[in-house]
Amino acid sequence: MACIRWIVIENFRGIKHLSWKPGPGMNCLIGPGDSSKSTVLDAIDLCLGARRNVHFFDTDFHGMDTSNPISIHLILGDLPDELLSIDAYGIFIKGYDIDKGELYDEPAVNLEPVLQVSLVVENDLEPLWTIHSKRSNAEGIVRNLSWKEKVMLAPTRIGTSSDYNLSWQRGSILNKLTEERADASAALIQAGRDARQAFGAQANLQLEEALNIVTTTANELGVYVGKNAQALLDSHSISFGSGTISLHNEDGIPLKRMGVGSSRLLISGLQRRTIQGSTIVLADELEFGLEPHRIVSLLRSLGSKDTDSQRQVFATTHSPIALRELSGLQTVVIRPQGETHFIEPIGESDSLQGTIRLFPEAFLAKSVIVCEGATEVGFLRGLDLYRADKGELSLTALGASLVNAGGGHPDKSYERAIAFQKLGYRVMVVRDADIQPDTALEASFNQQGGMVIHWQPPFFLEQELFNSLPASTCIDLLNFAIQIHEELVDEHLRTVSHGSIQSQNIIDEYQATGAFSQITRDYLGRASNQKRGWFKTIGTMEEATRAIIGPALNKSAPGFLSSINSLSQWVEAGCD
Numbered sequence: 001m002a003c004i005r006w007i008v009i010e011n012f013r014g015i016k017h018l019s020w021k022p023g024p025g026m027n028c029l030i031g032p033g034d035s036s037k038s039t040v041l042d043a044i045d046l047c048l049g050a051r052r053n054v055h056f057f058d059t060d061f062h063g064m065d066t067s068n069p070i071s072i073h074l075i076l077g078d079l080p081d082e083l084l085s086i087d088a089y090g091i092f093i094k095g096y097d098i099d100k101g102e103l104y105d106e107p108a109v110n111l112e113p114v115l116q117v118s119l120v121v122e123n124d125l126e127p128l129w130t131i132h133s134k135r136s137n138a139e140g141i142v143r144n145l146s147w148k149e150k151v152m153l154a155p156t157r158i159g160t161s162s163d164y165n166l167s168w169q170r171g172s173i174l175n176k177l178t179e180e181r182a183d184a185s186a187a188l189i190q191a192g193r194d195a196r197q198a199f200g201a202q203a204n205l206q207l208e209e210a211l212n213i214v215t216t217t218a219n220e221l222g223v224y225v226g227k228n229a230q231a232l233l234d235s236h237s238i239s240f241g242s243g244t245i246s247l248h249n250e251d252g253i254p255l256k257r258m259g260v261g262s263s264r265l266l267i268s269g270l271q272r273r274t275i276q277g278s279t280i281v282l283a284d285e286l287e288f289g290l291e292p293h294r295i296v297s298l299l300r301s302l303g304s305k306d307t308d309s310q311r312q313v314f315a316t317t318h319s320p321i322a323l324r325e326l327s328g329l330q331t332v333v334i335r336p337q338g339e340t341h342f343i344e345p346i347g348e349s350d351s352l353q354g355t356i357r358l359f360p361e362a363f364l365a366k367s368v369i370v371c372e373g374a375t376e377v378g379f380l381r382g383l384d385l386y387r388a389d390k391g392e393l394s395l396t397a398l399g400a401s402l403v404n405a406g407g408g409h410p411d412k413s414y415e416r417a418i419a420f421q422k423l424g425y426r427v428m429v430v431r432d433a434d435i436q437p438d439t440a441l442e443a444s445f446n447q448q449g450g451m452v453i454h455w456q457p458p459f460f461l462e463q464e465l466f467n468s469l470p471a472s473t474c475i476d477l478l479n480f481a482i483q484i485h486e487e488l489v490d491e492h493l494r495t496v497s498h499g500s501i502q503s504q505n506i507i508d509e510y511q512a513t514g515a516f517s518q519i520t521r522d523y524l525g526r527a528s529n530q531k532r533g534w535f536k537t538i539g540t541m542e543e544a545t546r547a548i549i550g551p552a553l554n555k556s557a558p559g560f561l562s563s564i565n566s567l568s569q570w571v572e573a574g575c576d
Contacts (some may be wrong), residue, residue, distance in 0.1 A: 001278035001314050002042065002083075002153050005096055005114060006075035006103065011062040013039045015465040018341040021101050024078075025309030026302065028286070028342075029316045030323065032366040035335050037316040041157075041282045044314060047072040050147070050154035056125045066123035075103060077114045082149060084113060089550070090224040092116075092131050105134040114425060116143065138152075155280040155314075222342040259289055269301050279311040285317035295321050304330060323360035325516060328353055333363065333423045341423035350353070351419045359403045362420070366399030367574040369567075372431040373407030375461050378538040380430070382545025384565070389546070400571045410437040414445050421448045426455065426574050428567070434458035451570050453563050464526030464533060467550065468560035471516045473552040474524060478503060480544055481534040489534065492527035 014036040029037040032324040046054060058064050068138030076083075077096055083089055095104040108115050121127050129144045129300045136142065145153070225249055282303065287295050302313045317323070323331060328346040335342050346352055346363065355362065362368050371377045380402055384394040395402075403420075405413040409556060410431045417427045418441075428451040432436070446452065455464035466474055482489050482503060490502040501523055509520060516524075535541040 001078055001310060001312070002076055002080060003078040004074050004078045005098070005112075006073075006101075007040070007044070008071075008073040009040065009043050009069045010037065011065070011068045012043055012070045013060060013062065013208065013477065014336070015039055015043075015341055016062050018343060020332075022312070022314070022332070023286060023309075023329065023345070024312055025300075025306065026304050026313045026326065027315070027332055028322065028326055028330055028331050029314070029334050030318075030363055031334045032364065037334055037343060040334070041284055041314055041316065043072045044074065045157060045282055046127075047074050047117060048155055050150040050151075050397060054127050056127060056128075058125075060121070069123070070119075070121040074117045074120040075114050076153070077112050078242075079113060079115060082116060082152070083145075083398065089115065090259050091136050091139070092133050092143075094133050096123055098551070133424060153280070155282050158283040160283065217288045262289075265290070265294060265298055265301065268515050281311055281313045281315075283315040284311065286315050286317040286322050293323045295319055296325050299325050318364055320360035320364070323356055323363055328356065331356070331363070333425075335424045337424060341349045344423060346423060349419055351416050352423075355403060355416060355419075359401070362403050363402040365425075367401070367426040367428070367571055368403055368417075368420050369395075369400055369428045369571075370403045370405055370413050370420070371431060372405055372410055372413050372429075374404060374538045375431050375433075375533075375536060375541050377402050377404045378535065378541025378551075379461060380567075381538065382542040383550055385546040386550030389550075391468070398571045398575055400574065410435055411441055414438070414441045417449070417450060419447055421445070423451060427451070427464050428570055430454075430567070433457040434460045434463075441495065441568035451566075453567050455563070456559055459525070460529055462528040462533070463522075464523040464560060466528065467520050468557035469552050470555045471510055471514065473548060473555075474516060474521070475507065475510050476548045477534075477544060478506060478524065478529075480548060485532070485534060486541060488532060489527070492494050492530040492534075493523060495530060496526040497523050 003024050004022055006016070007020045007022065009015050011017075014034060018036075018040070020040075056070070057145060058066055059548055061070060062068065066411050075094075075096060077098070084093070093113045094116060095107040096102070096114040097104070101310070107469055110157050115131050118132065119128050120130075123448060130142050131145060132142060144150075187509045188523055200201070283298075283302065286298060290298060298336065299322060302315070303309060303311050310516055328348045329348045333342070333344055333346060346356060369380065371380065380395065388394045388397075400432060403416065405416050410429075411428045413431055413453055414437055426447075426449070429445065430453045433454045433456065442452070455461060456467070459467065469477070478489070493502050493506075496501075501520075506516070506520055506524065509516060529536075553564060
């Protein structure tokens with residue numbers, strides 16, 4: 001099968017420069033909106049598709065700067081015999097080292113023979129397709145693939161419209177399934193004649209008055225129409241061709257009327273059975289029109305589980321379900337970075353493989369917040385809900401996603417965060433300060449542009465809350481914990497105070513003074529973090545934050561409020 005080894009795109013729509021060496025099987029592009037995922041698919045389609053006419057506009061140029069030409073270059077390997085002909089393409093063949101990912105101007109024994117197919121559009125908006133090499137350029141030889149070869153290499157695009165591929169039209173999937181061809185010309189011509197006559201018999205009665213006027217006027221002017229003008233179907237409007245034959249179900253209903261999802265599934269399945277043509281498939285927005293279980297079916301139909309790839313698939317998705325189904329090598333992150341585009345597979349590191357199964361949404365976000373544990377996740381989710389309740393944009397609406405590092409040592413948070421950084425993500429770590437992380441690990445994260453929010457040393461989150469929130473809010477949190485855990489709260493308080501205090505003592509202190517001593521705040525923080533802690537589940541902390549902590553934030557200690565404001569500002573900056 002023909003396979004794209006290397007893609008270089010310059011000055012095309014949202015892409016200033018992109019260089020990518022895709023894999024031979026599934027290549028599913030993920031990234032936030034406007035990261036140019038669909039643009040990559042369009043570039044492949046325009047460069048390799050079988051088209052006689054393509055219209056370009058100033059808006060197709062990056063930044064609408066027509067002084068810099070659009071250029072799309074594809075290095076094609078695993079070439080069919082027709083393209084390996086020395087007589088036809090010998091001067092254009094280059095060499096490619098698959099293992100090293102290096103391209104050479106000259107073919108060699110240990111190199112794969114490849115062709116470079118290019119599309120260039122200057123400011124005159126006229127596209128020019130060529131195949132070339134250093135040798136052909138030196139000799140002034142420029143040519144393109146023949147039409148037959150372009151049809152053979154043209155990718156199959158599985159989009160939102162299925163009409164084309166569900167009829168026996170030139171280049172459609174159905175015409176590539178077998179060598180069979182239906183010769184319907186004679187039958188269709190006669191059917192057209194019969195239709196014209198049948199229509200005319202009815203129309204002559206329905207349009208009798210108008211036809212009489214036409215006949216009279218024509219006779220007065222000497223224009224021959226015979227004794228009576230007729231209303232017949234225009235023979236030129238009855239156009240019969242190969243596309244006239246389309247798929248229907250057993251009840252005679254055209255399959256073109258199927259839902260978008262069903263059509264895409266069928267076309268994908270048929271593409272696997274084609275006996276001719278390109279094995280390159282383009283599928284934009286995999287999940288479009290499909291229920292979750294059928295997204296999985298489509299991916300498998302496209303070859304996501306094939307051990308020996310028979311097709312090269314370029315797809316895009318915003319579906320967490322698709323991410324869970326794909327491996328790290330099949331999932332490719334794309335995001336703009338200044339003048340270039342970062343594009344790289346997620347890979348198979350343990351830290352990311354586990355994350356993609358548990359938190360696939362994070363790989364679809366603009367910014368990632370790695371939380372040390374469930375308490376931090378619940379806290380930030382609760383803040384999100386509180387912000388939304390007030391009509392403010394939530395963190396998720398601003399493009400941020402939360403990842404739970406699983407608690408324990410803070411180094412786990414940094415290891416997971418650095419793995420995201422290597423894929424070009426903006427990353428923040430939110431951690432406790434009771435255990436200090438490895439200084440070199442934290443320094444590495446910070447040097448790569450990472451952001452860290454930690455509580456006042458040596459506090460974990462619960463201690464920070466009970467030391468920073470107003471006394472009235474601390475009482476509300478205590479009562480909330482008692483409602484959930486009942487006697488366990490007093491048990492925890494007695495444990496940390498060596499039996500000297502329990503909840504009623506704290507309530508009495510507040511009623512008497514309207515405040516808390518520092519030691520009482522310390523007892524509350526430490527007690528809440530005991531085994532089976534008061535707010536240790538995501539749901540419990542989320543509810544407490546939304547209803548109790550959020551409304552009191554503006555009255556909390558300046559240091560704590562500053563940390564929360566810094567977090568919000570960092571997320572908002574990711575949308576600029």
